[in-house]
Amino acid sequence: MLKRKNEIAIVVIAFLILFFVSQFASDAPHEYPKLLEIPWDHTPITVFVDDVNVPQHYSPTYRVQVEYALLYWETGGNLKLDFIPDFEIVDTDDADISIMWVENLEEVTGADEGVAGFCISYEVNGTYEHADIVLEVGNYQGYSWRQYGDRNMLLITKHELGHALGLAHSNDRKDIMYPAYEEMDDVNPLLLNATRPFLLVFGVGSLVVIGFLLVNWRRYKRKREHLEMELFGGDGV
Template identity: 55%
Template sequence: MPQMKLLRITLLLLLVLSLTPAACAYSYERILDEPWDHSPITVFIDDENVPLHYSPTYYTQVEKSLEYWEEGGNGKLAYTPVFEFTNSEKADIRIRWVENLENIEGAPAGVAGYAKPHLVNGRFVRVDIVLEVGNYQGRGWRQYGDGTMLAISKHELGHALGLGHSDDPRDIMYPEYELRDDVNPLLLSKYASLLRTGALAALVALLFIGISWRSSRKKRKKLEDKYLK
């Protein structure tokens, strides 16, 4: 009957809709759509006045972060930023590192960096970004690896470009920092040659063991064929 058929179709559509996730389940906060009134945006990275556990590889992570946003970032910007490096501390965005934000600047636990914008007439005239090189895990302090520094610098640069926080855990603007890697970049650079030598030695040892095992297996097979017929 037509009415029964229509009822079945309606129920089927309701079931499909109930099982389909919402397309816009996450909310997004934007501080300013157009925070800067000029382009390019100048960037000063202070890699001279650095803390004890600063790694030169952190500079590279900031460079990668700038490229990330120039290439579209997380897709939430209303414009395409263009950056220009400068040696002047009067740059639009100034980036520096500290040993630990909790101890040095009294930041809450778990905060790995911050971006402080200075506004005039509703536009950014300068943004100071401060990144820490490590944090406490339990009673011990642990230095951040390059992967963590890359994530932190991407996040803070997002704020410097006018973005707020997202409640999507997959978004770079999600307000939570996790230690994604614990490979100390200073130790890695210091012992890189030693690690490579050790890895090569281990590979040679494995190849030797494999060859010896195959040779031993062939000899055993010959003996079995000769005496266990």
């Protein structure tokens, strides 16, 4: 009984070591590069949200996601800004940041596949004079059209606002400035992000099963040897 417990303990420890090694091995040093340290020379930063000229699949809940995204950065965001932005939503299109939606970026602007939004900033004398954010409301998966849910819209908007606040792309997968929706050609980034936790659970589950199978096999082998000893008197067969 004690032996079996030891074996289980060894398997569990081996699995834990493997798990942590794999976690650390995949963690490159995180970088948070900046396009501009101080992107806006005034405050508040005015924002115009065009929820009138909207594409067919626009959802009124998207505007709310923009408001959440603005609040996200006003309350610290990803903690990589050296300033706390203060936004003011205005109703004129000469605002500092303009946000608009299109049906599909690939079709409307010829953007690369997988790009869900972009931000074009106009820099004058080291600060931004204006930034345009364009967001798509969905994309094609194969031939079928999929509309973005509010959660995706919030993530995309937070990311593009990060660019408008002077942040470049991070290599930290957990950071909002990781280009999860962009610059990935072959895989669907939405799908990949959604399946990552499941893949991890599946991997961990497989390891545990393999561990226990190994323990059982060793136990079976010992039992068999014991039986052979009893039956054949240890002559070997």
